[in-house]
Amino acid sequence: QVQLVESGGGWVQAGGSLRLSCAASGFASGLPFSAYPMGWFRQAPGKERQFVAAINRSGAITKYADSVKGRFTISRDNAKNTVYLEMISLNAEDTAVYYCAGGPSFSPTTGNSHMYNYWGQGTQVTVSS
Numbered sequence: 001q002v003q004l005v006e007s008g009g010g011w012v013q014a015g016g017s018l019r020l021s022c023a024a025s026g027f028a029s030g031l032p033f034s035a036y037p038m039g040w041f042r043q044a045p046g047k048e049r050q051f052v053a054a055i056n057r058s059g060a061i062t063k064y065a066d067s068v069k070g071r072f073t074i075s076r077d078n079a080k081n082t083v084y085l086e087m088i089s090l091n092a093e094d095t096a097v098y099y100c101a102g103g104p105s106f107s108p109t110t111g112n113s114h115m116y117n118y119w120g121q122g123t124q125v126t127v128s129s
Helices: none
Strands: 003-007 010-013 018-025 038-043 050-055 062-064 072-077 082-087 096-102 123-128
Touching: 003 096, 018 038, 018 096, 018 123, 038 072, 038 082, 050 072, 050 082, 062 072
Parallel strands: 010 123
Antiparallel strands: 003 018, 018 082, 038 050, 038 096, 050 062, 072 082, 096 123
């Protein structure tokens, strides 16, 4: 059974930074972590879940929501089965629960949440202004 476990969330003052991690395990059919595109999404109270960033299987291709471009960086370490989200210059609008997501094996990189099969439990990020 696939497990995605996020960590690294917390409280930070505006202008600060955080690094989220997502450790993956249990993918089906013995496929390696590198077979799966990964993404980060977030959901603020009273709002719909929104796309943050995505990365392709090798890590060579990344996509970002306009609201985080230049501030957030998604990366992955396939040897460690882990995807990261480095966040700098945080502001109050970044406050949300951040979710790690895994797409179907060998599927394209996308910001469409409906294309992701696997989800973590989320980690809270709170930015104080």
